[in-house]
Amino acid sequence: MKLLITGGAGFIGSAVIRHIINNTDNEVINLDKLTYAGNLESLAEVSASERYSFEQVDICDRAEVDHVLAKHQPDAIMHLAAESHVDRSIDGPADFIQTNIVGTYTLLESTRQYWQTLAPAERVRFRFHHISTDEVYGDLPYPTHLGAFVEGGREGEEPFLFTEQTPYAPSSPYSASKASSDHLVRAWQRTYGLPVLITNCSNNYGPYHFPEKLIPLVILNAIEGKPLPVYGEGDQIRDWLYVDDHARALYKVLTEGKTGETYNIGGHNEKQNIVVVQTICDILQHLLPKDSSYRDQIIFVQDRPGHDRRYAIDASKIQRELGWVPEETFESGIQKTVLWYLANRDWCQRVQDGSYQRERLGVSKPD
Numbered sequence: 405m406k407l408l409i410t411g412g413a414g415f416i417g418s419a420v421i422r423h424i425i426n427n428t429d430n431e432v433i434n435l436d437k438l439t440y441a442g443n444l445e446s447l448a449e450v451s452a453s454e455r456y457s458f459e460q461v462d463i464c465d466r467a468e469v470d471h472v473l474a475k476h477q478p479d480a481i482m483h484l485a486a487e488s489h490v491d492r493s494i495d496g497p498a499d500f501i502q503t504n505i506v507g508t509y510t511l512l513e514s515t516r517q518y519w520q521t522l523a524p525a526e527r528v529r530f531r532f533h534h535i536s537t538d539e540v541y542g543d544l545p546y547p548t549h550l551g552a553f554v555e556g557g558r559e560g561e562e563p564f565l566f567t568e569q570t571p572y573a574p575s576s577p578y579s580a581s582k583a584s585s586d587h588l589v590r591a592w593q594r595t596y597g598l599p600v601l602i603t604n605c606s607n608n609y610g611p612y613h614f615p616e617k618l619i620p621l622v623i624l625n626a627i628e629g630k631p632l633p634v635y636g637e638g639d640q641i642r643d644w645l646y647v648d649d650h651a652r653a654l655y656k657v658l659t660e661g662k663t664g665e666t667y668n669i670g671g672h673n674e675k676q677n678i679v680v681v682q683t684i685c686d687i688l689q690h691l692l693p694k695d696s697s698y699r700d701q702i703i704f705v706q707d708r709p710g711h712d713r714r715y716a717i718d719a720s721k722i723q724r725e726l727g728w729v730p731e732e733t734f735e736s737g738i739q740k741t742v743l744w745y746l747a748n749r750d751w752c753q754r755v756q757d758g759s760y761q762r763e764r765l766g767v768s769k770p771d
């Protein structure tokens with residue numbers, strides 16, 4: 405197969421490309437605008453493969469997207485390109501509306517036009533896989549067994565895990581823009597018959613994660629002796645999934661999933677943010693001992709506005725229907741992640757000092 409992957413220079417997209425090039429015979433075309441979040445150095449181990457190529461294109465640019473589709477004639481598209489950082493969406497929502505909504509619309513229209521030119525058998529086989537987030541569902545009641553209060557008596561009134569049937573209730577500009585894109589993708593299936601798949605996944609973590617996100621930020625600040633900022637009281641709950649487990653799940657859905665279906669993907673790893681931060685501190689204490697405790701670097705900062713309190717995914721459908729289960733527990737995945745950041749200080753340094761953006765590797769424009 406020839407797979408066009410949008411956002412392949414990002415955190416999850418690069419994991420998907422590494423997974424596909426290393427474990428299958430498929431060809432990959434990486435279509436990425438290279439925003440601040442796009443880093444071709446995350447693809448260094450596969451970019452020399454003759455089955456890999458790169459196109460620096462903005463998904464909002466219809467003419468360039470049309471050109472790439474006509475040039476490469478993909479058998480399937482995995483759409484990961486997005487603005488993805490919630491805090492940035494609060495400070496400036498415009499890019500989120502543009503890329504996540506207008507960009508997805510543009511890609512859908514370009515894909516529809518291309519798909520209609522395919523032979524009937526190819527049209528049936530074609531797949532447009534839209535990668536989305538569990539944040540579209542809003543947040544869940546907060547469990548009392550973790551020792552914290554329950555907001556407004558909501559406990560018991562709603563299901564305790566997000567299922568594929570959970571109504572959408574996004575809270576942030578980021579999650580609202582992703583919810584909009586999910587609706588567009590479903591409409592293109594229903595109205596035009598485009599064969600689509602949607603996956604909604606919980607928080608990912610692992611190697612090559614941009615250092616503005618909680619886990620890499622904490623690891624790097626801890627070893628640099630800087631404060632470890634935690635929002636509010638750190639009691640927000642996220643369901644963490646190791647990024648390589650997500651990459652395997654996405655490839656499974658693309659190749660074995662039923663078009664028109666949605667699959668939730670999650671790690672069954674609900675952790676309070678403060679527990680995540682303390683766990684990283686404890687791993688570092690063991691790996692890089694020092695006189696004081698890394699935990700002493702934790703500081704509590706003003707909470708994010710509209711901060712969702714709890715996300716948790718019911719991933720039983722993908723397990724039951726496609727046989728996918730995560731390979732990593734949170735304990736094994738976080739250990740691997742800390743070790744990766746310690747062993748790859750160069751990659752981190754080049755992100756932190758901006759040199760990854762100044763010296764783009766092998767960038768090509770469509771001819």
Ligand code: NAD
Binds near residue numbers: 485507537604
């Ligand atoms: P990321 O921010 O690390 O990467 C996004 C990539 O998209 C970057 O390479 C960037 O250059 C590219 N991009 C941005 N705007 C573009 C545009 N207009 N045209 C072309 N390329 C553009 O994001 P990520 O964490 O890898 O997330 C990938 C996808 O998975 C997103 O759609 C996100 O909503 C979804 N998701 C992420 C998580 C998570 O925990 N990170 C969880 C569930 C779902």
